[in-house]
Amino acid sequence: MPKSTATTLGLVFCLLATPLAVPTPAHAVTININIGTNLNHGRPITCREGEWRIRDRGFRDVRRIDCRGRFFVYRAWRGAQRFEISLDRxxxxxxxxxRIRR
Known part of the structure; x- marks a missing residue:
């Protein structure tokens, strides 16, 4: 048997033995945020960084309300609801x- 034929048969056998990649179904991503959720792995944050972290959790129109003192307070929208979120700096x-009323 020629060398190229053996190589071709070996390649075909490997392709047949390899399972085909089956696409996984798409699911909606839900990101939960609750009291006690740690947004920065226990490290200190700045007011701007807190705003970014909240936005990364699926909130929009994030507004800084109070960035003085021990806690940073933000207001943000998720869907049709408005929330007030306080983070420990x-x-x-x-x-x-x-959740707050409009």
Whole structure:
């Protein structure tokens, strides 16, 4: 048997033995945020970084309400609901999370 034929048969056998990649079904991504959620792995955050972290969790129109003192307070929209979120500046942990009326 010629060398090229053996190589071709070996390649065909490898392709047949390899399972085909089956696409996985797409699912909607839900990102939950609750009191006690740590947004920065226990490291201190800045007011701007807190705003980015909240936006990365699926909120839009994030507004800084108070960035003085121990806690940073933000208001943001998710879907048709408005939320007020407070973060601890020392560790990036969510200390208060509540839905507010328009």
């Amino acid at each position: 020392r560790n990036g942990r969510v200390v208060d999370f509540r």
